[in-house]
Amino acid sequence: MTTLLQLSGVSRHFGGLKAVSSLDLSVDRGEVIGLIGPNGAGKTTLINLITGVHPATAGTVRFAGEDVTRQQPWQAARRGIARTFQIVQPFPEMTVLENVTAAALFAGGLAYGERAEAAALEHLQFVGLADVAGKRASTLTLAMRKRLELAKGLAMNPKLLLLDEVNAGLHSTEIDHALALIRAIAARGVTILIIEHLMKVVLNLCSRIVVLHHGELIASGDPQSIVRDPRVVQAYLGRRYADASH
Amino acid sequence: MPTGVDAYWLRLGTTMLMYGVLAMSWNFIGGMAGYPSFASAAFFGLGAYAGAVAQKYGLPMVVAWSLAGAVAALFAAALGFALLRLRGHYFAIASLVVAEVLREIVNSATNLTGGGMGLNIPVPQMASIADQARFFYYAMLGVAVLAFGAVLVTQRSRLGFGLRCIQQNESAADMLGVNTTLYKVNAFILSGVFVGVAGAVYASWVHYIEPPDVFDVLYSIKPIVMVLLGGAGTLFGPLIGAALFLSLEELVWRNYLSVHTGVLGLLIVLLVLFLPKGILAFRLRRT
Numbered sequence: 361m362t363t364l365l366q367l368s369g370v371s372r373h374f375g376g377l378k379a380v381s382s383l384d385l386s387v388d389r390g391e392v393i394g395l396i397g398p399n400g401a402g403k404t405t406l407i408n409l410i411t412g413v414h415p416a417t418a419g420t421v422r423f424a425g426e427d428v429t430r431q432q433p434w435q436a437a438r439r440g441i442a443r444t445f446q447i448v449q450p451f452p453e454m455t456v457l458e459n460v461t462a463a464a465l466f467a468g469g470l471a472y473g474e475r476a477e478a479a480a481l482e483h484l485q486f487v488g489l490a491d492v493a494g495k496r497a498s499t500l501t502l503a504m505r506k507r508l509e510l511a512k513g514l515a516m517n518p519k520l521l522l523l524d525e526v527n528a529g530l531h532s533t534e535i536d537h538a539l540a541l542i543r544a545i546a547a548r549g550v551t552i553l554i555i556e557h558l559m560k561v562v563l564n565l566c567s568r569i570v571v572l573h574h575g576e577l578i579a580s581g582d583p584q585s586i587v588r589d590p591r592v593v594q595a596y597l598g599r600r601y602a603d604a605s606h
Numbered sequence: 607m608p609t610g611v612d613a614y615w616l617r618l619g620t621t622m623l624m625y626g627v628l629a630m631s632w633n634f635i636g637g638m639a640g641y642p643s644f645a646s647a648a649f650f651g652l653g654a655y656a657g658a659v660a661q662k663y664g665l666p667m668v669v670a671w672s673l674a675g676a677v678a679a680l681f682a683a684a685l686g687f688a689l690l691r692l693r694g695h696y697f698a699i700a701s702l703v704v705a706e707v708l709r710e711i712v713n714s715a716t717n718l719t720g721g722g723m724g725l726n727i728p729v730p731q732m733a734s735i736a737d738q739a740r741f742f743y744y745a746m747l748g749v750a751v752l753a754f755g756a757v758l759v760t761q762r763s764r765l766g767f768g769l770r771c772i773q774q775n776e777s778a779a780d781m782l783g784v785n786t787t788l789y790k791v792n793a794f795i796l797s798g799v800f801v802g803v804a805g806a807v808y809a810s811w812v813h814y815i816e817p818p819d820v821f822d823v824l825y826s827i828k829p830i831v832m833v834l835l836g837g838a839g840t841l842f843g844p845l846i847g848a849a850l851f852l853s854l855e856e857l858v859w860r861n862y863l864s865v866h867t868g869v870l871g872l873l874i875v876l877l878v879l880f881l882p883k884g885i886l887a888f889r890l891r892r893t
C-alpha cells in the first residue's frame with residue numbers, strides 16, 4: 361500500500377486557541393478511516409486544513425507525494441480531494457442536477473456540455489436522487505441534501521473523500537441507506553476519511569479509527585482496540601460504552 | 607436636412623444603446639457574480655479620457671476607441687485582483703471610491719487631460735450633422751452588439767456557470783474547484799471593457815468632456831437600477847431595464863431635474879424590497 365495523505369506536525373491556531381496541534385497522520389490509498397472525538401476536538405478544522413480552507417499554521421500536508429500545505433480549496437478540489445460539509449452547502453437556486461454538474465465540471469475535469477450533465481445524472485442515480493434532478497436544491501429534505509453532498513463529492517472524481525458528519529440528523533433507515541452508499545463508494549477504490557459521532561457507523565465501516573481530543577491525536581488503531589483504549593473511553597466514549605462493549 | 611424629430615430620436619436611440627451597454631456590463635459582475643460594483647463610472651470616465659487623449663495625439667478615432675477598451679480592461683484586471691477579495695458591501699464601498707480617485711487624478715493631470723478645463727475631441731469629417739448623428743448611433747449599436755455577444759457567450763460557458771455558483775455560495779464554489787478569484791476578475795474585466803469603449807464613443811459623440819461629466823456617480827448607479835428593474839443575471843433583463851429606465855427618465859425626470867438622485871435612490875430601495883428579481887421574474891414565475 362502507498363501513502364495518499366501525509367500530515368506531519370500540522371497545527372492550526374485560531375488566535376490563542378489550538379484547534380489542531382502538532383498532529384501526525386498518514387492515510388494509505390484505499391483506506392476507510394474514522395475520525396472521532398468530542399465536540400470542538402478539531403475534527404472539522406482538520407478537514408479545513410487538508411483542503412486549504414484554513415491552511416496549517418505549522419507543519420506540512422502532503423497529498424500523492426506533493427506538498428500541498430499552502431493550496432487553495434479549488435486547487436485541492438482539482439487535485440482530487442473532495443469534502444462534504446457538516447452543514448450542507450448546496451447552490452440553493454440551482455437544480456439538483458446543476459449542483460452535481462458543477463462538481464463534475466470544475467473539479468471532475470469534464471468539459472462544459474452534455475457529457476458533464478450525463479455524468480452528473482449517473483451520480484444522482486447512484487445516490488437515489490435521479491427523480492428530483494430537476495428540482496431546486498433548496499426544496500430538498502435534509503436527508504436528500506446529505507445525499508446531494510455525496511453525489512457532488514463523487515462527481516468531483518476524488519482520490520480522497522472527506523465526509524463531515526454525513527449522517528447527522530438522519531433517522532436509522534436513512535443512515536442504513538447512507539452506509540450502503542459509502543461502502544459502495546469505498547468499493548470503487550476511493551480513500552475515505554469520515555467524521556462521525558455514531559459509533560455504529562464507524563465500527564461498521566472503518567478499517568482504522570483515529571481519535572482527536574483537544575486538537576491532539578490521542579489514539580489510532582483498528583476499531584476493536586480503539587473501543588477498549590482507556591484514554592478513548594475516558595475522553596470520548598464514556599464508561600457506559602466501554603461496559604456495554606465487553 | 608434632418609428634421610428636429612429625427613435628431614431627437616437618434617439622440618435617444620444612441621443614449622438607449624449606451625445605457626444598454628452599461629446595464630449589460632454591470633450584469634457580468636453584479637448580476638452573474640453577485641458583486642455589487644459601483645465602478646461603472648470609473649470605467650466610463652477612464653474610457654472617455656483614454657479615447658480623447660489618444661485622439662489628441664493623433665490616433666484615428668476607431669483605434670482610439672479600441673485603445674480605450676483595452677485600458678479599461680487592464681484597469682479592471684488590476685483593480686479586480688485588489689478589490690474582489692472583499693465581499694459584499696465592503697467591495698461595493700471600495701468600488702464607489704474608485705471613480706472619485708480617478709476624477710481627482712484626471713483633474714490634476716492638466717498637461718494630458720486639460721484638467722478641470724475639460725478636453726475637446728476632434729469632430730469627424732462628415733457631410734452633415736445628420737450623418738454624424740447617424741454615425742454615432744451605429745457606433746454605439748456596434749458596441750452594444752459586442753456586449754450582447756459577450757453576454758450570450760458567457761452565459762453558455764464554463765465562466766457563466768462558475769459565476770452563478772459564486773453568486774449562490776462562494777465558499778461552496780471554491781470547494782468544488784472554481785478558481786473564484788480568477789472568475790470574479792474575468793467578470794469584472796467584462797464589466798469594464800465595453801463601458802470603456804462606450805465612454806470613448808460618448809466622448810467623440812459629444813466632442814467635449816470634463817471630469818465631473820464622465821466620472822459622474824450616476825453612471826455607476828443607473829446601470830444598477832436598470833438591471834434590477836429588468837432582472838439580474840438574465841439575458842434580456844438588462845436591455846429591458848435600460849429601455850424602461852430611459853423611458854422613465856425622458857417622460858418624468860426631465861421635468862424634475864432637482865430631485866433626480868433622490869428619486870433614483872428611492873427607486874433602488876423599492877426595487878430591492880419589492881422586485882428583487884426584476885420585471886422578468888413575473889414572466890418566469892408564471893411558467
Ligand SMILES: Nc1ncnc2c1ncn2[C@@H]1O[C@H](COP(=O)(O)OP(=O)(O)OP(=O)(O)O)[C@@H](O)[C@H]1O
Binds near residue numbers: 377399403405446
Ligand atoms: N474559523 C474559526 N475561527 C475561530 N475558531 C474556530 C474556527 N473554526 C473552529 N474554531 C474552533 O476550533 C475548535 C475546533 O473546532 P472544530 O469545528 O474543528 O471541532 P469539531 O471537532 O469539528 O467539533 P464538532 O463535533 O462540534 O463538529 C473549536 O473550539 C472551535 O470553536
Ligand SMILES: [Mg+2]
Binds near residue numbers: 403404405446
Ligand atoms: Mg465539526
